[in-house]
Amino acid sequence: MKFMDLYKGYEKRKIAMDERISSIISRSQFIFGSDLEELEEKLANYSGSKYGLGISSGHEALQLALIALGFNAGEDHSDKEVIVPALTFFSTAEAPAFLGMKVVICDIDKDTYNMDLNLLEKLINKNTVAIIPVNLFGQCIDYDKINEMAKKYNVLVIEDACQSFGADYKNKKSCNLGDISVTSFFPAKPLGCFGDGGMAFTNNEEFYQKLKKLRHHGDEGGMSHVMLGTTGRLDNLQAGIILEKFKGFDEDMCLRRNVAEYYTENLKDIVKTPKIESFNKSVYAQYVVMSENRDEVRNYLKEKEIPTALYYPNPIHLAPVLKHLGYREGDMPVAEYVCKNSFALPIYNEMARDEQDYVIEALRQVVK
Ligand SMILES: Cc1ncc(COP(=O)(O)O)c(C=O)c1O
Incomplete structure (x- = not known):
């Protein structure tokens, strides 16, 4: 028995998948491309978000989300606090720590394993700039409560939806519940690709425009680098694979x-x-x-x-x-x-x- 049989997911759509892969190779659309654009539009629509942007991994999407919210790479953020849950993949804490922000950790609820919202409010202070709630194991945390707190204390919310693409929260979908939401297409995820991949979602045009530059070295076009970004695009080949999987x-x-x-x-x-x-x-x-x-x-x-x-x-x-x-x-x-x-x-x-x-x-x- 396998812990997760990923081949079965491929096997049942093998013909369409192979055709898509071969079509991308024959078009030689590897970096950016029509498959990526189609995927971004489809997943944004599905989640109910205005914008979706393919990023090279869930972790990179988290990292770039923080920068897009205004915490630029290369600047001093040591006085800024970001709250993350005590139980998550390390990436959730690593992204703010990597930017030199102070990571504040919140214990979890004993039943849902998501952040304990009674403890969360006590951790917010004048230095808190963001909360990164995680929808652990595929279940959303209570975003009405999180967003109400965020509004009250003027802090930003990044929904770490790396485990929850497709999940429902009240009458909304995961990936449309924070200022920026991020997901992962790591092969074992509910919507997985054949390597690393991720996506950032937002309803905010300014954040979207920044993310777009950030995933391409802060290039605003014509190699005019206005921000410190990275090589952070989702490969077109992975986008094509996800499009085929997304059909079912x-x-x-x-x-x-x-x-x-x-x-x-x-x-x-x-x-x-x-x-x-x-x-x-x-x-x-x-x-x-x-x-x-x-x-x-x-x-x-x-x-x-x-x-x-x-x-x-x-x-x-x-x-x-x-x-x-x-x-x-x-x-x-x-x-x-x-x-x-x-x-x-x-x-x-x-x-x-x-x-x-x-x-x-x-x-x-x-x-x-
Ligand atoms: C909660 C959480 N955040 C972030 C990530 C990072 O995603 P990726 O592996 O695509 O970089 C993961 C992936 O396992 C995750 O589960």
């Missing part, structure tokens, strides 16, 4: 939700299964469960050739490179508890029921 995306997410809900139905009495808020529809980027004898359970599953993974083995505040921030073990008890007791089960859109039954049965044998 909603159906894929239905399949994925069915897989997740089947797990929940059959495991909820023995492990803590994901809690999805009533106003949310998750895309289950990961299916994470909790068990206090986690290591024993994982070893048993391994013996049965069932792969599992940790999201994440360590919380952000204990990252060695952030030691200077002065956080210690015990500072974020919920995130620390989740890191020690949670693990992710195999999940992919095409996962068969008998494979799931095998996982469920093995878990029922080992969980006390």
Whole structure:
């Protein structure tokens, strides 16, 4: 059994995918191109955002989003604070830290694993310039509350939707919930490509124009470099691949939700299964469960050739490179508890029921 069978996603649309790839190669449209433009328009429409801009990865999109919000590369930002959750992929904290901003870490909610909104407000002060909420494992945080706080204290919001493209929040879609929203097309993501890729979304024309320059070395045209940017475009070949996958995306997410809900139905009495808020529809980027004898359970599953993974083995505040921030073990008890007791089960859109039954049965044998 594979943790995630990415080949199956390709196999079912192989002919269209191969044709698209070969067409791009024969057109030799590798950097920028009509596929990228089409993808940007389609994904922006889907999310409900005015603008979508293909970026080379989710991380680069986060990095450029911060710069587009006004925190230019090469300037001193040491007095500016950016709040991030204690449980996320390191990138969320790395992007502001890379610009020399002060990273402030917020513990998470014990049920949704997203940032704890009761703690968040207490962390906002006169130095806070931005919040980067993460829609962990494919479920949105409560943006009505986040955006209300952001407005009250005049801070900006970057929606880290790297795990949540396609998720629903109330009557809106993920990627349209912050001042700038970013997603990732890393192969394992709900909408993954065949390498690295990402996209930034916004409704703000000024941010959009800046992002457009930033992904191309701050070039405003004619090699007139007005900002410090990077080589940050999404390749046209990856854009073409995503366009083909996007054709069946909603159906894929239905399949994925069915897989997740089947797990929940059959495991909820023995492990803590994901809690999805009533106003949310998750895309289950990961299916994470909790068990206090986690290591024993994982070893048993391994013996049965069932792969599992940790999201994440360590919380952000204990990252060695952030030691200077002065956080210690015990500072974020919920995130620390989740890191020690949670693990992710195999999940992919095409996962068969008998494979799931095998996982469920093995878990029922080992969980006390
Ligand atoms: C929450 C979060 N933020 C940022 C990223 C970075 O995205 P990428 O891997 O495309 O750079 C990821 C990817 O794993 C992520 O899960």
